[in-house]
Amino acid sequence: MKNNTPSRLISWLFRRFMPWDEWEYFFSALQPVYEELYETRGRCYARIWFWKEWIRSLPDFIKNAYTGRFSMFLNYLKMSYRNIVKHKGFSFITVFGLATGLAAFILIALYVQFELSFDRYHENADNIYRMVREKPTSESTVFTKTAVTPAPLGPALKEEFPEVVAYARLFKSQNVLITFGKEHFIEKRFYWADPSIFDIFSLPMIKGNPKTALDDPFAILMSERTARKYFGDNDPLGKVVNAFGGNDFKVAGVFSDMLANSHFIMDVMVPYETFFKITENDINNWGSNFTYTYFMLQEGGDPKALENKCPAFLDKYVYQYYDVPDNQKNTVSIQPLTSIHLFSHRNQEIEPNNDITNIILFSSLAVLFLLIACINYMNLVTARSAKRSREVGIRKVVGAQRRQLIKQFLGESVAMTVLAMVFSLIIVQLTLPAFNRLVERDLRFNPVTSPQLFFSLVVIILMVGLLSGSYPALRISGFKPASVLGRSTSGSSKGLPFRNVLVLIQFSITIIFLIFTFMVKAQLNFVKNRDMGYGRDQILTMEVQEREIGRNIQAIKEELKKHTNIMAVSTSSRLPNNIEYHNNAHWPGRPPDKVFHIYYNMTDYEFVDLFDIQIVEGRNFSKEFPSDANGAFLVNEAAVKAAEWESPIGQEFYRYGDKVGKIVGVMKDFHLHSLHRPIDPLYIYLDPGDFSYISIKMKSTDIPATIDYVKGVMKKIVPNCPFEYTFFDEVFARDYHTEQRMSTIFGSFAILAIIVACLGLLGLASYTAEQRTKEIGIRKVLGASEPKIFLLLSKEFLKWVVLANIIAWPIAYLIIRQWLQGFAYRVNIGITIFAFAAVMALGIAILTVSYQTIKAARANPVNALKYE
Amino acid sequence: MNFLTKQEELFLLTIYRLNEPAYLVNIREHLLKFTGKDWAFGSLYITLDKLYRKGYVKTYIGESRGSRGGKAIKYYSLTDEGLSVLAKTKELQDIMWKGFSPLLERKKLTNNQ
Numbered sequence: 001m002k003n004n005t006p007s008r009l010i011s012w013l014f015r016r017f018m019p020w021d022e023w024e025y026f027f028s029a030l031q032p033v034y035e036e037l038y039e040t041r042g043r044c045y046a047r048i049w050f051w052k053e054w055i056r057s058l059p060d061f062i063k064n065a066y067t068g069r070f071s072m073f074l075n076y077l078k079m080s081y082r083n084i085v086k087h088k089g090f091s092f093i094t095v096f097g098l099a100t101g102l103a104a105f106i107l108i109a110l111y112v113q114f115e116l117s118f119d120r121y122h123e124n125a126d127n128i129y130r131m132v133r134e135k136p137t138s139e140s141t142v143f144t145k146t147a148v149t150p151a152p153l154g155p156a157l158k159e160e161f162p163e164v165v166a167y168a169r170l171f172k173s174q175n176v177l178i179t180f181g182k183e184h185f186i187e188k189r190f191y192w193a194d195p196s197i198f199d200i201f202s203l204p205m206i207k208g209n210p211k212t213a214l215d216d217p218f219a220i221l222m223s224e225r226t227a228r229k230y231f232g233d234n235d236p237l238g239k240v241v242n243a244f245g246g247n248d249f250k251v252a253g254v255f256s257d258m259l260a261n262s263h264f265i266m267d268v269m270v271p272y273e274t275f276f277k278i279t280e281n282d283i284n285n286w287g288s289n290f291t292y293t294y295f296m297l298q299e300g301g302d303p304k305a306l307e308n309k310c311p312a313f314l315d316k317y318v319y320q321y322y323d324v325p326d327n328q329k330n331t332v333s334i335q336p337l338t339s340i341h342l343f344s345h346r347n348q349e350i351e352p353n354n355d356i357t358n359i360i361l362f363s364s365l366a367v368l369f370l371l372i373a374c375i376n377y378m379n380l381v382t383a384r385s386a387k388r389s390r391e392v393g394i395r396k397v398v399g400a401q402r403r404q405l406i407k408q409f410l411g412e413s414v415a416m417t418v419l420a421m422v423f424s425l426i427i428v429q430l431t432l433p434a435f436n437r438l439v440e441r442d443l444r445f446n447p448v449t450s451p452q453l454f455f456s457l458v459v460i461i462l463m464v465g466l467l468s469g470s471y472p473a474l475r476i477s478g479f480k481p482a483s484v485l486g487r488s489t490s491g492s493s494k495g496l497p498f499r500n501v502l503v504l505i506q507f508s509i510t511i512i513f514l515i516f517t518f519m520v521k522a523q524l525n526f527v528k529n530r531d532m533g534y535g536r537d538q539i540l541t542m543e544v545q546e547r548e549i550g551r552n553i554q555a556i557k558e559e560l561k562k563h564t565n566i567m568a569v570s571t572s573s574r575l576p577n578n579i580e581y582h583n584n585a586h587w588p589g590r591p592p593d594k595v596f597h598i599y600y601n602m603t604d605y606e607f608v609d610l611f612d613i614q615i616v617e618g619r620n621f622s623k624e625f626p627s628d629a630n631g632a633f634l635v636n637e638a639a640v641k642a643a644e645w646e647s648p649i650g651q652e653f654y655r656y657g658d659k660v661g662k663i664v665g666v667m668k669d670f671h672l673h674s675l676h677r678p679i680d681p682l683y684i685y686l687d688p689g690d691f692s693y694i695s696i697k698m699k700s701t702d703i704p705a706t707i708d709y710v711k712g713v714m715k716k717i718v719p720n721c722p723f724e725y726t727f728f729d730e731v732f733a734r735d736y737h738t739e740q741r742m743s744t745i746f747g748s749f750a751i752l753a754i755i756v757a758c759l760g761l762l763g764l765a766s767y768t769a770e771q772r773t774k775e776i777g778i779r780k781v782l783g784a785s786e787p788k789i790f791l792l793l794s795k796e797f798l799k800w801v802v803l804a805n806i807i808a809w810p811i812a813y814l815i816i817r818q819w820l821q822g823f824a825y826r827v828n829i830g831i832t833i834f835a836f837a838a839v840m841a842l843g844i845a846i847l848t849v850s851y852q853t854i855k856a857a858r859a860n861p862v863n864a865l866k867y868e
Numbered sequence: 869m870n871f872l873t874k875q876e877e878l879f880l881l882t883i884y885r886l887n888e889p890a891y892l893v894n895i896r897e898h899l900l901k902f903t904g905k906d907w908a909f910g911s912l913y914i915t916l917d918k919l920y921r922k923g924y925v926k927t928y929i930g931e932s933r934g935s936r937g938g939k940a941i942k943y944y945s946l947t948d949e950g951l952s953v954l955a956k957t958k959e960l961q962d963i964m965w966k967g968f969s970p971l972l973e974r975k976k977l978t979n980n981q
Contacts, residue, residue: 018913025929026913028939029892057910064914 006034006050013054017061072404079391080412087384090766094380095416097759099423101373102464104752106428106457107435108366110443115359118261118341122202124296127165128337129303131157131293132346135330147346149293149332150286151276154194156317157295161306167295168197169272172350175545177721178268179242180230184722187226189267190243192275200296207237208253214271220249221269227254243270245547247278260442263341264292264350286318292350294337303334365749370460372509372756374468375502380763381413381472382499393481405477413469417461438745500800503764506757507804507841508811513750514837515812516819519829520743523820526675526827527736533670534576535612539728540696540707541575546721550689559713565699565706570606571691576613577732579672579682585643586654596642598681599672600655604688608634608667610697618649618665621686631661632686637669639681655685671825674735678824695728758848765797765849769856776856777864789857794849801845805838812837870922872957878903879915880924880946880954889930889943892916916944924950 005011015023038046084091119125131153135144154167176190195214197203205213206224213221220241227236239251249270258265272291276283297303310332319329335344342356392405428445436443447454549556553571560569574580585598607613608620616637621628633653640648651663669679698706711723733740776789784792813829820826872880882898883890892912900906907915919925926947929940946954 014910017910018917022913022917022942025940025942026892026909029941030909031939033893053908054910056908057914060908060911060914064918 006047010047010050010054017057017065076408076411079408080415083388083412090380090384090763093759093762094377095420095423097376097380097756098373098417098420098464098468099427100752100755100759101369101376102417102420102424102460103427103431104369104749105366105373105460106424106445107431108362108369109456110445111435111439111441112359112363112366114261114441114443115342115354119263119337121259121261122200122337124200124202125338126336127297127299127301128200129295129297130335130337130340131295131332132335132344133289133330133332136328145346146289146348147292147344147350148289148348149291150289151291152284152286152317153291153332154293154295156313157293160313160316161309163298163301163306165296165298166196166199167293168194168200169291169293170194170197170266171272171275171291172264173244175543176243176268177546178230179720180239183230184720185229186722186724187243187268189265191264191266191269192272193266193269194272197269197294200294203258204256206254206256207235210253210255213253214269216250216252217271217274217277218247218249219252219271221253221255222251223255223257223267225257226267227251244278261341263353290348303336307332307334368509369752369756370464372506372753372760374464375506376756376760376763377413377416377468378471379499379502379760381469382475384763384767388476389479392476392479396479396481402477406473409473409476410466410469413473414462414465417465417468421457421461438741438748440741499764499767503757503760503797504800504804504807506753506760507801507845508808510750510753510757511805511808511837511841512812512815513746513753514840515808515833516816517743517746517750518833518837519816519819520739520746522827522833523823524736524739524743526825527739530671530675530825532577532732533613533668536577536729536732538698538700538703539610540698540710540725541728541731542694542696542723542725543692544694544721545692546718548718549694549721550691552717553688553691553694556694556713556717559717560696560710563706563709565701566696566709567699568606568610568697570610570695570697571604571688571693572607572695573602573690573692575693575695575728575731576601576611576670576672577728577735578674582680585639585681585683587643588652588654588660590643594643596681598639598642598683600682601672601684602687602690603684604691605686607684607695610695613670614668615665616668618663620665625664627662628664628686631655631659633661633663634665634667634684635663636667636672636679636682638679639683640666642681653683655683661685675823675825754844758844761797761845761848762852765793765852768796769793769852773856773859773864776859777861780861781865786857790850790853793853793856794846797845797849798842801842802838805834805841808837809834870953872953875915876919876924877954877957879919880950883925883944883946884951884954890945891941891943895944919950920944923947924953 011023011027014026018026034046034050037049122128130147131149132145132147133149135146148171151169154169157164158167170191170193173190173192174188176187178185178187178190193214195212198205198210198213203210208221213219220243222230222236230236230241231239236251236254240248241251243249255269273283275281281288297306311329314329314332341353342359344353345355395405425447432443432445445453447457544550557569557571560566579599579601581601582597582599585594585596601607603621605621605623608615615634618634621632621634625632633655635648635653645651648663648666652660653663654660663683667682667684671679672682673680696710707725710725714721714723772793776793779789779792812834816829820829878899879895882895882902886894886898888894892909895916896907896909896912916925920927924947925944927942927944930943931940
């Protein structure tokens, strides 16, 4: 054939609107005209002519194509509507199941999206990095990873590397008392920051000039909400506040509140270098680490290359002046800003970070829920397919093609999903506050104002609709008309195994959730009931930073003890549940190979008694022994064991490795950390002046009055210090906050999984009952009793639930064993939890199917048998 | 009776009046000549197909009469039903148009004023 035929595209376009053979004739008729044009006017003209023909025909083509189909579409709509209305209960279950799954998916997606968005709002986010430090431990192969770095690191970086465009150092002072006039506030997010912070991060200023705001050493910047707290509607600029031990700071600017998706949030900012002036610290000291060093690379800068140059850089700036063996040198590494929130788990992080594994876990759960919801929908729709087989049969007989039927069922499925989506949006709106409390975020949901979200919702609807409708659509459309029309019931047992597998999977997942939730609860109970080695009831604690309290502590103590309901008052540098400070243990005559970490706590005389810590050997600190005041230690059994002392009492010991004192007693081991960690060696040193906490043990009678009294005493003696307190058992509970939350989250997931799985089972049960109507009728006529039939039908489903248990148990066992690894002290994984979950799953399954099975068992056999 | 649209009427008349077997190309030429309207081939096909489905037109496959010839194309001719519907349409139109003389009417209208 000569190359004078129209392009393939245009023939394809024509063929969209006519059957294949018609096109052949059509084109043959046109060909002479086309060829003539081709020869007289050229190929290009001929082709354009052909296109023009198509375009001009298009209105007629379209009109023709849709006149027939539209009526068909109306018919589909009508059938769907009738089907929904006819089986109201069934339709409700179907839509509700999908809506629950979708709602769970949307909620989790919101959360994951938020977590992934951390710090990305900064304009330079991709070029901002944080430098962090690894410090070798005594084992020298193990490194302690910390987020803090020395103060001179930032300037040195800028000086040494041209690719470092800017650096900003900052660090946080916790609980800073700020006074404005007669008002006192404790600021928890008080930051010392370099002025360059505005060059690196996107922090819009509302008042003041970001370029110069931090230039004055005694300037102070506040976030919008903080400024409002102090000054109300007055102009904050130029106001003078008093902070950090009597220094006056002048407000030089107000910045807009930092977004919640930042890995640190500042409320108050003061110049970084001022800290060193006030405290007379050396800003060039490479040995003290408390600074977070952020820096910005030039566009396209390679952080890896920079990191590789760092060991030489540190040698040049630090180690050439010291004689440090290579394996004792600190090393640094570089973290991209956007990865800090999810990937950085270092000591001394600015604020607690999240973990990427959580995000992965949550995302997979979201997909899982969506999948379960789809499976359920498939399950329910296929189960009902028998009911619709006759419709399909008729449609086929009158000439419907399989493709049309598939389209019809897919369309119906999408319509159902849209309906479910509407429901799920309502569910999301209703449950979002509770969900926010659960994940401790302030998530918002508004599909209208964020087109991105709206678009993804539409995609999800289509995907879920097509995905969940595909199986039933393919199956139902494949029915043979002769077989579905021939007999009144179409017992196609072919689909049964698949449906059962679906139920099996759902129940397995449910059971895993149940077991895990029970296990977390059991571990939490174990924590709650375990004897930690110290008392934690009716103890009020105050975290104190102010020097004023330190100066007046003797007076405060005496005044407090006057109240009859106050049994004891003690000061300590840490509370017994979480003793974080440690150094290397040292004592005169220590064998050089005996190296271990020992934790320490400074206390007064009352500490041991107040917290009911047992002394197993020797005695507590006592004022009857004046020598105690010159240096006395209590150690725990773990320390004795680690040091291998035969007679610890009277043993000399070094505090921080310098000041010597004698060990006067041995404490029974108590859990100085949460149960995640084993009991480590510990010493307690008598130093009533060094403390961060005041603990007050009270009688249980009339606690509010006692608290009022404490408040009165504090107001009287240290009027400038705000009074804030917590109960020690709350402080204690904070250590297990993650687990507590996890238990709630997984509890909710378990409930969700149960709902969804039950819906699936219900669908299956109603289907089976329907299918076996006649069989049941015959059995009854032949004398089977109702309970027997009930049992017969129930057995069918329970079989699958039992099987689901068998599948779920090993998986659940592995998961909880892994989870419990995180605890040094943990409950035994008992069979009872598994058994309990199994019984629960079985019970729920029986309840779910019983309505259908009882109905089937009690039905009058006459009704079942009369249509034959 | 079934009413024909003007377009259908024109198409049926064209097929009737063509002296040669009617197919897409000569139907279009004829229509262009008498009505001045140039139908697209696709539109022609759709309308003819509609007429076929209504039973006014029958088709048969024959060889192309183009210069190169030899290819199978579809020809259209009227069915009895098509003929009778044309006849009925003409009859109806004759009755409806009878006595219509626009010139006379105009005179009457002006006189009345």
